[in-house]
Amino acid sequence: MTNPAPSTATPLASRPGLLIVDDDPLIADSLSFLLEADFDVVSHASRAAAVAWLRQQATPPALALVDLGLPPCPHRPDEGYALIADLLAHSADTRIVVLSGQGEEAVARHARALGATEFVAKPAPPAALNALLRQLVRTQHEAPPVQAVLVGRSAPLERLRAQVEQYAGLPYPVLIEGESGTGKDIVANRLHAAGGNQRPFLALNCAAISPSLVEPTLFGHARGAFTGAQSARAGYFEEAANGTLFLDEIGELPLDLQAKLLRVLENGEFQRVGETRLRHSGARIVAATNRDLTAEVRAGRFRSDLYHRLGVFTISLPALRDMGEDRLLLLDHFRNRVCSQLDRPPFTLDAAAREAWLGYGFPGNVRELRNIVIRLATRYPGREIGCGELVAEFDPTAPAGPDEERDLAAVAAVHLRAGGFRLDARLREWESAYIDAAMRLARGNVSAAARLLGIARTTLYHRMEAPDRGHGADD
Numbered sequence: 001m002t003n004p005a006p007s008t009a010t011p012l013a014s015r016p017g018l019l020i021v022d023d024d025p026l027i028a029d030s031l032s033f034l035l036e037a038d039f040d041v042v043s044h045a046s047r048a049a050a051v052a053w054l055r056q057q058a059t060p061p062a063l064a065l066v067d068l069g070l071p072p073c074p075h076r077p078d079e080g081y082a083l084i085a086d087l088l089a090h091s092a093d094t095r096i097v098v099l100s101g102q103g104e105e106a107v108a109r110h111a112r113a114l115g116a117t118e119f120v121a122k123p124a125p126p127a128a129l130n131a132l133l134r135q136l137v138r139t140q141h142e143a144p145p146v147q148a149v150l151v152g153r154s155a156p157l158e159r160l161r162a163q164v165e166q167y168a169g170l171p172y173p174v175l176i177e178g179e180s181g182t183g184k185d186i187v188a189n190r191l192h193a194a195g196g197n198q199r200p201f202l203a204l205n206c207a208a209i210s211p212s213l214v215e216p217t218l219f220g221h222a223r224g225a226f227t228g229a230q231s232a233r234a235g236y237f238e239e240a241a242n243g244t245l246f247l248d249e250i251g252e253l254p255l256d257l258q259a260k261l262l263r264v265l266e267n268g269e270f271q272r273v274g275e276t277r278l279r280h281s282g283a284r285i286v287a288a289t290n291r292d293l294t295a296e297v298r299a300g301r302f303r304s305d306l307y308h309r310l311g312v313f314t315i316s317l318p319a320l321r322d323m324g325e326d327r328l329l330l331l332d333h334f335r336n337r338v339c340s341q342l343d344r345p346p347f348t349l350d351a352a353a354r355e356a357w358l359g360y361g362f363p364g365n366v367r368e369l370r371n372i373v374i375r376l377a378t379r380y381p382g383r384e385i386g387c388g389e390l391v392a393e394f395d396p397t398a399p400a401g402p403d404e405e406r407d408l409a410a411v412a413a414v415h416l417r418a419g420g421f422r423l424d425a426r427l428r429e430w431e432s433a434y435i436d437a438a439m440r441l442a443r444g445n446v447s448a449a450a451r452l453l454g455i456a457r458t459t460l461y462h463r464m465e466a467p468d469r470g471h472g473a474d475d
Contacts, residue, residue: 017061055210060091090208113395152326156318168194176288178317181367184288199243207249225274240283251291345382352387
């Protein structure tokens with residue numbers, strides 16, 4: 001690793017936070033040393049350690065530099081994929097750069113589909129890496145504020161708008177359900193704003209803070225209530241007053257706190273930690289989850305009474321793959337914003353690329369679409385983009401769009417038209433994706449995973465141990 005070009009160190013107070021997660025101490029220490037002049041660097045060696053640190057921070061880092069091959073399975077990207085989701089659940093604004101030795105194109109595309117902004121293969125020149133990180137911070141700070149708008153004209157989007165308008169002015173709780181990246185925070189903002197509400201709107205991500213800090217964060221605490229509580233402090237319920245309190249990732253709320261939240265929902269009463277005085281909140285609760293809360297209830301991880309109390313009204317957000325040509329409207333929406341922000345001429349898609357765009361499943365939903373637009377605007381300003389250039393941004397394990405599910409030949413046509421297609425490599429990618437999904441659903445139980453896949457356990461063992469599984473290598 002060569003030293004970067006000399007640069008004037010950024011003052012400590014203005015250095016953006018950078019989280020490095022890499023289990024190789026030499027790499028982590030070297031990167032920390034080379035980047036600390038411009039960034040406030042913190043490094044951790046595992047996903048668990050990184051998430052524990054994140055939950056203790058009042059302000060999330062602006063950037064994260066993540067290795068995909070993390071323990072307990074450093075030869076596979078699974079932990080790194082999970083960490084990308086953890087980081088974005090903690091803060092959707094954190095820009096994630098994957099720095100990985102697992103440089104296969106399928107791995108890179110899937111990391112970007114999950115929400116990573118960039119993928120950089122190891123070894124990376126430190127000067128180039130520093131320049132990339134500084135550029136990401138600059139564009140992050142220059143970005144116009146995201147408005148709570150619902151873009152689209154599809155039937156699912158129109159139903160969503162109608163529900164938002166119907167529920168906006170009511171005092172009752174609303175539960176927003178939907179996959180990651182579908183815009184649950186935007187719907188919560190619309191529920192608040194569409195009701196003509198000039199009162200406070202507060203948002204708390206239940207997955208972003210340590211379980212031990214959730215209660216004082218929600219309800220406040222008295223002075224001396226616990227170590228570090230040097231003064232009394234109001235919680236989110238008090239600060240929200242008669243406005244709206246948005247509880248994102250509500251499925252992460254510990255069971256003991258679910259009972260206390262239920263009490264506030266029923267009569268508005270709560271107590272600060274360390275106090276006996278009853279306080280009252282008139283805040284309207286809007287909660288969101290990407291989990292199946294009915295399954296969580298059956299598993300005993302979520303209270304049935306709280307689920308029914310939160311779901312007085314339920315809004316289910318459509319996945320982007322079900323929104324038809326709204327994908328083109330969202331393309332226009334984000335392209336206009338990004339190109340204006342970057343002061344660059346907009347790119348266009350040729351006919352084949354537009355067909356591929358409409359046929360792609362977008363597993364990362366609107367978040368993935370936005371990131372793809374950012375990359376295209378950066379790499380191809382003023383250019384007409386062809387199908388091959390566009391498909392290079394797609395996750396090969398993504399589900400097909402609704403039209404392609406009825407016509408598998410269309411799926412093949414999109415990929416074949418892009419060029420460079422290898423049937424054996426694509427089949428291995430799909431097999432690896434299904435095996436990984438089955439193992440996650442079966443919580444690592446090989447016999448249960450084999451039953452889900454409809455194959456013998458010995459066959460599954462054999463395929464899991466294949467040296468080229470999921471790498472897309474040519475024979």
